[in-house]
Amino acid sequence: MKTVYFDNNATTKVADEVLEDIQPYFSKLYGNPSSMHTFGGQVGIKIREAREKIAVLLGCNPGEIIFTGCGTESDNTAIKGTLAAYPQKRKVITTRVEHPAVLAVCRDLENQGYTIVELGVDKKGRMNLSELESQLDDNTAIVTIMFANNETGTIFPVERIAEMVTARGIIFHTDAVQAVGKIPINLSKSSIDLLSLSGHKLHAPKGVGILYVRKGTRLTPFMLGGHQEGGRRAGTENVPGIIGLGKACELAMKNFDEENKRVKYLRDKLEKSILKKCPDCMVNGDAENRLPNTTNISFEYIEGEAILLMLDKFGICASSGSACTSGSLEPSHVLRAMGVPFTAAHGSIRFSLSRYNTEDEIDYTVEKIPPIIARLRELSPFVAK
Numbered sequence: 001m002k003t004v005y006f007d008n009n010a011t012t013k014v015a016d017e018v019l020e021d022i023q024p025y026f027s028k029l030y031g032n033p034s035s036m037h038t039f040g041g042q043v044g045i046k047i048r049e050a051r052e053k054i055a056v057l058l059g060c061n062p063g064e065i066i067f068t069g070c071g072t073e074s075d076n077t078a079i080k081g082t083l084a085a086y087p088q089k090r091k092v093i094t095t096r097v098e099h100p101a102v103l104a105v106c107r108d109l110e111n112q113g114y115t116i117v118e119l120g121v122d123k124k125g126r127m128n129l130s131e132l133e134s135q136l137d138d139n140t141a142i143v144t145i146m147f148a149n150n151e152t153g154t155i156f157p158v159e160r161i162a163e164m165v166t167a168r169g170i171i172f173h174t175d176a177v178q179a180v181g182k183i184p185i186n187l188s189k190s191s192i193d194l195l196s197l198s199g200h201k202l203h204a205p206k207g208v209g210i211l212y213v214r215k216g217t218r219l220t221p222f223m224l225g226g227h228q229e230g231g232r233r234a235g236t237e238n239v240p241g242i243i244g245l246g247k248a249c250e251l252a253m254k255n256f257d258e259e260n261k262r263v264k265y266l267r268d269k270l271e272k273s274i275l276k277k278c279p280d281c282m283v284n285g286d287a288e289n290r291l292p293n294t295t296n297i298s299f300e301y302i303e304g305e306a307i308l309l310m311l312d313k314f315g316i317c318a319s320s321g322s323a324c325t326s327g328s329l330e331p332s333h334v335l336r337a338m339g340v341p342f343t344a345a346h347g348s349i350r351f352s353l354s355r356y357n358t359e360d361e362i363d364y365t366v367e368k369i370p371p372i373i374a375r376l377r378e379l380s381p382f383v384a385k
């Protein structure tokens with residue numbers, strides 16, 4: 001059975017070009033980039049080149065990039081490293097729809113006595129900037145707001161937010177794990193101080209991420225040990241991961257507009273066809289201001305997990321927002337924050353595409369979904385018969 005992969009916000013395929021580039025660094029070129037000898041030194045040069053390629057995609061200086069192990073580490077470092085650098089400030093502002101890599105840190109900090117403000121969002125997942133402005137004060141160390149939401153694709157106006165926040169002398173961090181490679185980012189033209197990226201979301205391997213740290217930003221290192229990354233993140237580098245991330249960023253830059261336009265066309269075709277063929281469906285998120293690859297659709301009166309299991313029988317991979325807590329399915333915190341009704345939140349499915357998806361895959365999926373939905377609704381106790 002063929003696999004039709006629409007779960008690219010969870011993780012992506014490593015691009016063939018990336019795989020080809022990194023293979024020698026597992027076998028022949030295994031030197032430590034910190035070594036004095038030429039064998040290790042040649043690897044160090046490749047890390048420098050990767051840093052330069054990533055800097056081109058982000059529009060920043062290579063020296064402003066710190067390699068980390070994943071997006072979660074980048075988010076943790078940004079928040080905890082800022083608080084450690086500004087010990088007199090005890091307040092963090094974020095939103096209710098962040099990834100757990102931010103929310104779990106904030107909730108842990110709250111237990112330690114910090115003041116955490118979680119800003120709400122409207123029905124489309126958008127935040128209110130004046131509410132944010134009213135919360136900024138001298139006690140605020142950091143504002144952390146995602147570039148784009150992983151579940152709905154809703155894009156936040158982070159450049160405007162960064163200006164507002166940094167004008168008050170407060171550090172602004174954005175979790176751009178879902179945004180990089182999908183929408184243009186130019187850090188040289190923005191006031192963003194800290195930005196997180198994860199390799200495995202843009203066709204690089206798992207186990208590598210970056211934290212962008214604007215030159216001059218105070219940040220206390222999170223990982224202590226060796227002198228790697230200029231003493232800002234200790235630990236021997238994930239050499240293949242870093243080289244792969246450099247290549248993945250180079251590939252993302254190539255035909256950036258055309259690729260994302262094509263992905264958006266496929267996403268729109270999938271979404272429109274589903275809405276046309278299946279009654280009682282709705283799109284969650286800000287339809288006009290979304291990542292080009294993401295659609296989150298609620299199928300009223302049925303469980304998202306049941307839909308996923310039936311899609312899986314046809315090799316179609318997607319995801320639902322629900323999480324299993326204490327033996328029951330809890331609808332996604334993002335959809336709950338948006339006020340999506342219970343019956344719709346439970347039946348939500350996220351389809352997230354990549355440049356490797358084809359029109360044939362869309363047609364195949366559009367053919368399979370309506371009978372699945374009709375069958376599940378026949379079995380649903382919530383549908384009047």
Ligand code: PLP
Nearest residue numbers: 070071072099101150175177198
């Ligand atoms: N932030 C967002 C918005 C994400 O979607 C994810 C992963 O899904 C992460 C952070 C965590 O990234 P990683 O898996 O690299 O730790």
